[in-house]
Amino acid sequence: MKHREKDIRDDEIRVIGEDTGKGQRLSVRIVLTVIGAVAAIAFLWWAIADHRKPEEPPVEPDEPGLFEPSTPPVEPPVVKMPLAKAVDIGKGFIEMADTTVNDIPMRLYLPHRVSLSLHLGPIDRDDDGILFCAQAADIRADNGGIVGAFVLDGEPKAWGLSKRGYCAIIDGVVTVGVADNSPLFEEATEKGGCFFRQFPLVDNGQLVENEQKGKSVRRALCERNGEVFTVETLSVESFHDFAQALVDLGIDNAIYLVGANAYGWATDADGQRHEFGDPNPKADRKKWRNINYLVMREAD
Numbered sequence: 001m002k003h004r005e006k007d008i009r010d011d012e013i014r015v016i017g018e019d020t021g022k023g024q025r026l027s028v029r030i031v032l033t034v035i036g037a038v039a040a041i042a043f044l045w046w047a048i049a050d051h052r053k054p055e056e057p058p059v060e061p062d063e064p065g066l067f068e069p070s071t072p073p074v075e076p077p078v079v080k081m082p083l084a085k086a087v088d089i090g091k092g093f094i095e096m097a098d099t100t101v102n103d104i105p106m107r108l109y110l111p112h113r114v115s116l117s118l119h120l121g122p123i124d125r126d127d128d129g130i131l132f133c134a135q136a137a138d139i140r141a142d143n144g145g146i147v148g149a150f151v152l153d154g155e156p157k158a159w160g161l162s163k164r165g166y167c168a169i170i171d172g173v174v175t176v177g178v179a180d181n182s183p184l185f186e187e188a189t190e191k192g193g194c195f196f197r198q199f200p201l202v203d204n205g206q207l208v209e210n211e212q213k214g215k216s217v218r219r220a221l222c223e224r225n226g227e228v229f230t231v232e233t234l235s236v237e238s239f240h241d242f243a244q245a246l247v248d249l250g251i252d253n254a255i256y257l258v259g260a261n262a263y264g265w266a267t268d269a270d271g272q273r274h275e276f277g278d279p280n281p282k283a284d285r286k287k288w289r290n291i292n293y294l295v296m297r298e299a300d
Contacts, residue, residue, distance in 0.1 A: 088196040092298030094132050094266040096274065101245040101246030105234040109266050114296040116169050120152050125279065127133050131267045132296035135258035136232060139290045145292045151188045165200035167221055167257030169193055176223040176253045178203040190281060194286040199256035201243040209238045218242040219257040221294065224250055232276065257294065
């Protein structure tokens, strides 16, 4: 087979084979391009495999930051607290127990040998007969009026359904629940009882969502297995996270109590008073006429 030299250019490679009438040519440029691409891929693989930045080692626990404690705080395990009636020393007092649920530190105020009632107006801080008090119903920021229905010793002080949660205290029986309309309002009026409305948090063991945003110290009046007590967060929390923690604590029903820096106190078995909140908030004192409290005194 004869090949004509004039048919071969400098930038071509002649593939010799069976003569089909056409020469099979492969461009040198294509070959060089393929070789270059393979070389680039090989170099990239080598760079990633052998020259990548090593991962930073984890921070050792014994190397704290300048403003961090030397060791992280040990959070107590999640436990279901004993019911209030499990302890009886022959007098009224408030047992305080701390626990953590879902990484939320909380304080439980468990009452012993007490009776509950409502109080309207500024609280007397010199009244040693009060074993526990916490602000109950909200008051309006514009005019200081009570938000929602409120009955004090049988006398209605406010009307309206702005919040579905309620607490009724009638003939010494405390009921915590959630309802649009409750006959306990009328019953409290007829029998000289007490009644107030607040945000619902837990209804028959189920979380109740609220539209309020933001985080704050939260408080709640809770009922579990027939026992009534209060819970306070020791950190600022959202409504949702607080309500979920109450559900996980085994609470059956719960309504909100005024949180943030609202003032109150609890008296322990040794007669020592433990205050929370701010006793002198920067607010218009003219609106304090409707400030109200859930109050616990020693039962007769």
